[in-house]
Amino acid sequence: HVHVKSKDEIGQLANHFNQMISQMRALIHQVNESVAELAASADHLSAVSEETMATSEQVASAINDIAKGTTEQASDLDTINERTTALSKQIETVTQSAANMQTLSNETKEASYNGLENLNVLQLKSDEAKKELLAVEKVMNDLVEKMKQIDEVIQTITAISGQTNLLALNASIEAARAGEHGKGFAVVAEEVRKLAEQSAKATELIRQTIAMIQQQVDLAMQAVSYSKDMYEQQQQAVHTTGDSFVKITAMMEELTAAVANITDEANRMNESKDVVIEAMQNISAIAQQSAAATEEVAASADDQLQALSTVTESAEKLSDMGRQLQKLVEKFNIFPKEVSHF
Numbered sequence: 001h002v003h004v005k006s007k008d009e010i011g012q013l014a015n016h017f018n019q020m021i022s023q024m025r026a027l028i029h030q031v032n033e034s035v036a037e038l039a040a041s042a043d044h045l046s047a048v049s050e051e052t053m054a055t056s057e058q059v060a061s062a063i064n065d066i067a068k069g070t071t072e073q074a075s076d077l078d079t080i081n082e083r084t085t086a087l088s089k090q091i092e093t094v095t096q097s098a099a100n101m102q103t104l105s106n107e108t109k110e111a112s113y114n115g116l117e118n119l120n121v122l123q124l125k126s127d128e129a130k131k132e133l134l135a136v137e138k139v140m141n142d143l144v145e146k147m148k149q150i151d152e153v154i155q156t157i158t159a160i161s162g163q164t165n166l167l168a169l170n171a172s173i174e175a176a177r178a179g180e181h182g183k184g185f186a187v188v189a190e191e192v193r194k195l196a197e198q199s200a201k202a203t204e205l206i207r208q209t210i211a212m213i214q215q216q217v218d219l220a221m222q223a224v225s226y227s228k229d230m231y232e233q234q235q236q237a238v239h240t241t242g243d244s245f246v247k248i249t250a251m252m253e254e255l256t257a258a259v260a261n262i263t264d265e266a267n268r269m270n271e272s273k274d275v276v277i278e279a280m281q282n283i284s285a286i287a288q289q290s291a292a293a294t295e296e297v298a299a300s301a302d303d304q305l306q307a308l309s310t311v312t313e314s315a316e317k318l319s320d321m322g323r324q325l326q327k328l329v330e331k332f333n334i335f336p337k338e339v340s341h342f
Contacts, residue, residue, distance in 0.1 A: 035325045043319050050312055063297055070294045074287040081277075081284045088273045091266070098259070098266040105259045109252040116245040123238055130231055137224045144217055147210055154207050161200040168193030 168189045175186030 038318075038325070052312075060302060063294070066294055070287070070290050074284070074290070077280070077284045077287045081280045084273075084277055084280045088277055091270055091273045095263075095266040095270045098263040102256070102259045102263045105252065105256045109249070109256050112245060112249045112252050116242070116249060119238060119242050119245055123242070126231065126234060126238060130235075133224060133227055133231060137221075137228070140217060140221050140224060144214075144221075147214055147217065150210055151207070154203050154210070157203045158200060158207075161196045161203060165193055165196035165200065168196055 171189035172186050172193070175183065175189055
């Protein structure tokens with residue numbers, strides 16, 4: 001600062017110089033304060049940038065992990081979608097098999113009803129056959145009784161023929177003794193004897209025939225007895241089969257109801273699987289979109305991290321420049337000092 005007393009040109013020049021010095025002091029003081037604030041702001045910016053840089057690195061790392069997980073999740077969802085589609089085909093196969101099983105069970109139930117009905121018809125026919133068999137047995141028994149009566153008659157005829165033959169023989173002997181008078185009687189006795197012999201032969205033939213018929217009747221009776229035994233066994237088998245058919249029919253009723261429930265559940269499952277497949281496809285699409293978006297966010301985070309790195313470097317440079325500028329400003333002496341008197 002120049003102390004001025006003179007009011008001439010030199011004094012005016014000194015005053016102007018003093019004003020300039022004052023303005024320079026104020027300017028340098030202001031610059032010094034600004035540089036100090038700039039240095040402090042640069043240091044704060046550098047610290048904040050470094051802290052933001054560290055946080056951004058953590059965020060970028062987390063986003064990259066999320067992007068990786070989202071990509072893996074999308075891949076897993078694609079696999080689940082493929083397996084769901086395969087499961088859908090299996091469900092369709094199960095549904096078709098259930099429908100076929102229901103059709104088969106209905107046909108089997110109908111067949112069991114038909115079998116039971118046919119068994120009832122067989123029972124009726126068997127009862128009719130039993131009646132006919134009993135009628136045949138009665139006829140055969142009557143025939144045996146008649147043949148016994150015939151055999152008794154034949155025995156009587158045989159005895160009469162024997163006695164007649166014996167009487168004819170005695171008559172022939174007596175006629176021979178009578179001589180000429182007994183010839184006619186001898187002829188008659190001979191004819192009677194012949195008739196007796198013919199009767200005996202005929203009776204023997206009838207007896208043999210009846211014996212053969214008796215054998216046939218015995219065989220027929222054995223066949224009837226065997227048929228009765230077979231009928232009883234058949235009746236037992238029919239009853240057993242009938243009971244089995246009744247049980248089978250009841251079981252088929254339960255089986256048909258169970259198959260119907262299975263078919264209903266399979267149909268509902270088949271309807272639900274379409275909703276599940278559509279939902280899985282939507283989820284898979286959303287996951288793919290999320291994976292793509294996350295990759296874009298990760299890329300943006302990397303770009304932001306790169307930008308923050310640049311900002312941090314710039315902040316550090318600015319802080320260094322502020323300190324250098326502060327050192328330069330500090331070289332100026334802004335305190336008032338008398339330099340001369342005029």
